[in-house]
Amino acid sequence: MASSLESLLSSYGRPALVNSVLPALLDAISEIGTLLRESQNVTLAGTNNVFGDGQLNVDVSTENAMRKALAKCPSVLTASSEEDPIERPASDSQTKDAATTSEQYTVAFDPLDGSSIIAPNWTVGTIIGIWDGASALHQNPTEKQIASVLGVHGPRTTAVVALRIPGTKPILFELGINNGSQDYEIVRSDVKLAAPPFKTRYFAPANLRAAGEYEPYMRLITYFIEEKYTLRYIGGLVPDLVHALVKGHGVYVSPVTDKHKAKLRRLYELLPIALIMECAGGKAIDSATGEDILSRPLGDCNETGGLICGTAEDVDIVKKMLLS
Amino acid sequence: MASSLESLLSSYGRPALVNSVLPALLDAISEIGTLLRESQNVTLAGTNNVFGDGQLNVDVSTENAMRKALAKCPSVLTASSEEDPIERPASDSQTKDAATTSEQYTVAFDPLDGSSIIAPNWTVGTIIGIWDGASALHQNPTEKQIASVLGVHGPRTTAVVALRIPGTKPILFELGINNGSQDYEIVRSDVKLAAPPFKTRYFAPANLRAAGEYEPYMRLITYFIEEKYTLRYIGGLVPDLVHALVKGHGVYVSPVTDKHKAKLRRLYELLPIALIMECAGGKAIDSATGEDILSRPLGDCNETGGLICGTAEDVDIVKKMLLS
Numbered sequence: 001m002a003s004s005l006e007s008l009l010s011s012y013g014r015p016a017l018v019n020s021v022l023p024a025l026l027d028a029i030s031e032i033g034t035l036l037r038e039s040q041n042v043t044l045a046g047t048n049n050v051f052g053d054g055q056l057n058v059d060v061s062t063e064n065a066m067r068k069a070l071a072k073c074p075s076v077l078t079a080s081s082e083e084d085p086i087e088r089p090a091s092d093s094q095t096k097d098a099a100t101t102s103e104q105y106t107v108a109f110d111p112l113d114g115s116s117i118i119a120p121n122w123t124v125g126t127i128i129g130i131w132d133g134a135s136a137l138h139q140n141p142t143e144k145q146i147a148s149v150l151g152v153h154g155p156r157t158t159a160v161v162a163l164r165i166p167g168t169k170p171i172l173f174e175l176g177i178n179n180g181s182q183d184y185e186i187v188r189s190d191v192k193l194a195a196p197p198f199k200t201r202y203f204a205p206a207n208l209r210a211a212g213e214y215e216p217y218m219r220l221i222t223y224f225i226e227e228k229y230t231l232r233y234i235g236g237l238v239p240d241l242v243h244a245l246v247k248g249h250g251v252y253v254s255p256v257t258d259k260h261k262a263k264l265r266r267l268y269e270l271l272p273i274a275l276i277m278e279c280a281g282g283k284a285i286d287s288a289t290g291e292d293i294l295s296r297p298l299g300d301c302n303e304t305g306g307l308i309c310g311t312a313e314d315v316d317i318v319k320k321m322l323l324s
Numbered sequence: 325m326a327s328s329l330e331s332l333l334s335s336y337g338r339p340a341l342v343n344s345v346l347p348a349l350l351d352a353i354s355e356i357g358t359l360l361r362e363s364q365n366v367t368l369a370g371t372n373n374v375f376g377d378g379q380l381n382v383d384v385s386t387e388n389a390m391r392k393a394l395a396k397c398p399s400v401l402t403a404s405s406e407e408d409p410i411e412r413p414a415s416d417s418q419t420k421d422a423a424t425t426s427e428q429y430t431v432a433f434d435p436l437d438g439s440s441i442i443a444p445n446w447t448v449g450t451i452i453g454i455w456d457g458a459s460a461l462h463q464n465p466t467e468k469q470i471a472s473v474l475g476v477h478g479p480r481t482t483a484v485v486a487l488r489i490p491g492t493k494p495i496l497f498e499l500g501i502n503n504g505s506q507d508y509e510i511v512r513s514d515v516k517l518a519a520p521p522f523k524t525r526y527f528a529p530a531n532l533r534a535a536g537e538y539e540p541y542m543r544l545i546t547y548f549i550e551e552k553y554t555l556r557y558i559g560g561l562v563p564d565l566v567h568a569l570v571k572g573h574g575v576y577v578s579p580v581t582d583k584h585k586a587k588l589r590r591l592y593e594l595l596p597i598a599l600i601m602e603c604a605g606g607k608a609i610d611s612a613t614g615e616d617i618l619s620r621p622l623g624d625c626n627e628t629g630g631l632i633c634g635t636a637e638d639v640d641i642v643k644k645m646l647l648s
Contacts, residue, residue, distance in 0.1 A: 036479040040500025040511055117556075120570040121478035122447045122563055154445035155360040155477040176364025187364055208555040218549070225542070231532040232441075233557050239446055246444040 004186055008173065012165055016075035016103040017147065021130065022161070023182050025107075028069035029126050029151035029159055030177045030184075032062045032111065036124070036153050058118065059083060062111035062126070075103040077134045082110035082268040085301040087135055106131040108301075110268040114236030125238020126151030129272035137301070141271050141294040148272035150238050151177075159184075160191060160245060162279040172279035174245075193280045193311050194248035201314070202247060204233045204240045206254035206307075214257040220321045237269055244310050245280055251314035255322060256288040256306035266293070266303040277309045283316075284309035290323045328510055332497065336489055340399035340427040341471065345454065346485070347506050349431075352393035353450055353475035353483055354501045354508075356386045356435060360448070360477050382442065383407060386435035386450070399427040401458045406434035406592040409625040411459055430455040432625075434592040438560030449562020450475030453596035461625070465595050465618040472596035474562050475501075483508075484515060484569060486603040496603035498569075517606045517635050518572035525638070526571060527553045528564045530578035530631075538581040544645045561593055568634050569604055575638035579646060580612040580630035590617070590627040601633045607640075608633035614647045 009018045039058050063083045070076045071091035079090040090107065107130055114124035130147040131139065139145075146165045152158045157177040164170040174188040203224045211217040224231075232250075234240050244250025256262045264270050274284035274293035284293045287306030308318045333342045363382050387407045394400045395415035403414040411430065431454055438448035454471040455463065463469075470489045476482045481501040488494040498512040527548045535541040548555075556574075558564050568574025580586045588594050598608035598617035608617045611630030632642045 033479070037481075038502075040480060040482070040502070040509055117567075118479070120563065120567040121476045121480055121482050122558065122567065123445060123478055152445045153479040154447060155357070155442070156364060156445050157361075158364070158445050178362075178364070185364055205555065208549055209552045212550045212552060218546075221545075221549075222542075225532055225545075226536045228533045228536060230559075231529065231557055232559050233555055234446065235554075235556050239444065243441075243444040243446065 005175075005184070008171075008186060008189060009163065012163060012168055014103060014165065016073070017105070017130070020073050021076060021105060021107075022147075022149075024069040024073050025128055025149055026159060026175065026177060026184055027181055028065045029149070030157060030179065031065045032126055032151065033153050033157035033177065034179065035061050035065065059112055059115070066109050066111045066126075070107055073105075076105045076107050078106040080108050080136075080267070080301055082113075082265055085265075085267070087137065087301065104133055106134060106136050108136055108267045108272070110265070113238055113269065114234075117234060117236050122234055122236065123152060123154035123239040124236055125153060125242075127238060127269055127272050129267065129275070136267055136298055138297050138299065140297060141274075145271055145275055145294070148275045150242060150272070150276060152238055152242050154239065158187070160242060160276060162276045164275060164279055170279045172276065191245050191280055192248075193244065193282045196313060198249045198311075200247070200249065201227070201229045202232050202244060202250040203229045203314075204243070204250065204252045206233070206235070206252065207260055210255050210257050210260045213259055214255065216322050217255050217257070220253070220318060223321065237264070237273065241273060241276070241309065244282075245276070249311050251310035251318060252307065253318055253322075254287060254307040262286075262288050262304045262306045264305055264307055266305050267298055267301050270305050270307060271298070273307070273309060281312065282310050283312045285315060285319060287322060290319055329499075329508065332495075332510060332513060333487065336487060336492055338427060338489065340397070341429070341454070345397045345400060345429060345431075346471070346473075348393040348397050349452055349473055350483060350499065350501060350508055351505055352389045353473070354481060354503065354505075355389045356450055356475065357477050357481035357501065358503065359385050359389065383436055383439070390433050390435045390450075394431055397429075400429045400431055402430040404432050404460075404591070404625055406437075406589055409589075409591070411461065411625065428457055430458060430460050432460055432591045432596070434589070437562055437593065438558075441558060441560050446558055446560065447476060447478035447563040448560055449477060449566075451562060451593055451596050453591065453599070460591060460622055462621050462623065464621060465598075469595055469599055469618070472599045474566060474596070474600060476562055476566050478563065482511070484566060484600060486600045488599060488603055494603045496600065515569050515604055516572075517568065517604045520637060522573045522635075524571070524573065525551070525553045526556050526568060526574040527638075528557045528567070528574065528576040529555075530557070530559070530576065531584055534579050534581050534584045537583055538579065540646050541579050541581070544577070544642060547645065561588070561597065565597060565600070565633065568606075569600070573635050575634035575642060576631065577642055577646075578611060578631040586610075586612050586628045586630045588629055588631055590629050591622055591625050594629050594631060595622070597631070597633060605636070606634050607636045609639060609643060611646060614643055
């Protein structure tokens with residue numbers, strides 16, 4: 001299983017990434033899947049009779065699974081997470097190990113995205129961005145964020161992995177992740193959004209309440225309905241975007257208005273997602289500015305933004321209707 | 325684990341139902357969860373490069389898990405499913421066994437509801453209705469459909485179980501289902517939709533494309549947006565309805581129009597769901613007629629209908645806007 005991953009990625013000339021970092025992250029996603037499966041009492045969070053720390057336990061245990069995996073990788077110098085958004089050494093011993101590897105990475109992750117839908121047992125996700133060098137801050141995201149991973153925790157555990165290393169051909173593939181260590185299979189080796197004409201068109205309108213105050217968003221929703229797009233909206237970034245990648249079409253819209261501020265984290269959500277979408281042949285732009293998500297360096301781990309992403313043609317339509 | 329289920333249900337005077345039929349069905353739901361977890365290649369169904377029988381395999385294996393479980397229950401005389409919608413003896417030996425039990429049941433089930441969202445690894449479900457007697461046909465559903473179960477296959481395996489036996493107090497509870505046989509825990513022993521005022525109101529508009537041609541549906545959507553309801557719509561009956569049960573509020577609308585015919589199966593979908601919703605203190609009506617789903621006997625296993633269900637106040641609002 002692991003060997004097929006190695007052979008898929010052998011030409012990238014990044015042995016530590018391919019043989020150490022990605023396997024460790026995929027094992028952490030597998031472990032997070034197991035943790036979720038065994039956390040029946042997480043159901044209590046989000047209901048009226050919350051016991052208080054069910055949900056917190058899952059947040060903590062999934063964060064720990066990621067931290068433990070990263071600490072095992074000598075080439076990962078720096079890590080930060082949505083739960084603890086400060087870049088720190090990924091392990092206590094990293095300083096001496098760093099000297100022994102020519103690859104040096106920074107990993108930014110959100111271990112459990114979609115906390116509002118954990119209680120009803122809906123699919124949730126893990127988001128990971130991998131950067132060349134000792135920090136994600138003040139770097140050119142297009143060049144330096146060289147990989148990202150979306151872990152999907154649903155009836156199965158799956159993952160979508162993007163690699164875009166300067167000078168090589170970008171690749172986006174889907175894995176099925178089983179229970180054991182490094183037990184995964186390549187389900188699709190080349191994930192691409194479809195080209196028109198589309199059989200079915202999908203839309204996922206986040207924060208739909210904003211359409212009540214923001215006329216362009218209401219017009220956009222009406223447009224989707226009249227043009228017979230199919231609605232699919234979980235309200236979890238990972239499952240909503242992976243739906244588009246699996247179906248071959250989709251547009252996700254999270255608008256920013258005067259009343260509805262940008263709230264998606266650039267480092268832990270927007271930048272990894274944008275790499276995935278671009279590797280799928282799609283686009284990802286900030287709904288606050290219209291700029292490509294990847295066009296602007298990150299100044300701070302807590303920066304936020306809005307999101308329009310998915311099939312390129314539809315991102316352009318949405319941009320025109322919301323931002324011009 | 326199983327003993328807590330027995331103690332919760334001991335007062336119902338239905339030993340075969342409580343000690344044999346429900347445990348067998350919950351074990352089948354657990355097995356279906358395992359089958360889904362191990363079916364990585366189901367991902368291929370619903371994509372452009374379908375291998376043909378990945379999805380079919382899961383349909384067949386989950387159907388078999390249910391049939392095998394039912395064949396073990398001497399009190400289950402008759403079974404039918406969405407995959408094979410004809411009432412038949414539940415096991416080869418049922419005739420002689422039937423004489424030995426005073427409880428006699430008919431089970432109707434949909435082993436895997438939500439096939440369109442299996443490929444993207446979204447939460448799907450199993451729907452089961454349990455009827456008193458040797459057939460579900462031409463019976464009064466309110467009196468004769470005495471139990472229903474929704475199995476939820478997401479990051480965890482969970483189930484919502486309703487019992488409404490004439491002469492006893494209805495009960496609706498949620499279980500966490502683990503891997504082993506009869507290994508489940510009661511997560512909430514009394515599931516109820518909340519009373520107003522609601523903290524957050526949710527809506528799930530099925531077949532939203534119909535709003536493009538059917539003006540009342542478009543007005544309803546606009547109403548939800550202006551009233552600041554939160555959109556959550558997976559497009560799978562089980563996860564969409566369980567969301568409402570866990571959050572304490574929700575309204576699901578699947579309209580029937582001239583162009584969009586009633587397509588939900590009454591026996592395998594609408595009737596079991598209606599019992600769950602009524603036991604939660606909510607309502608379930610047919611969007612084609614406005615009648616309570618449970619008010620009309622079933623004439624045929626293939627009958628279909630539309631659906632408006634969830635919080636009673638909201639079902640009334642939707643009924644008024646769509647049907648008057």
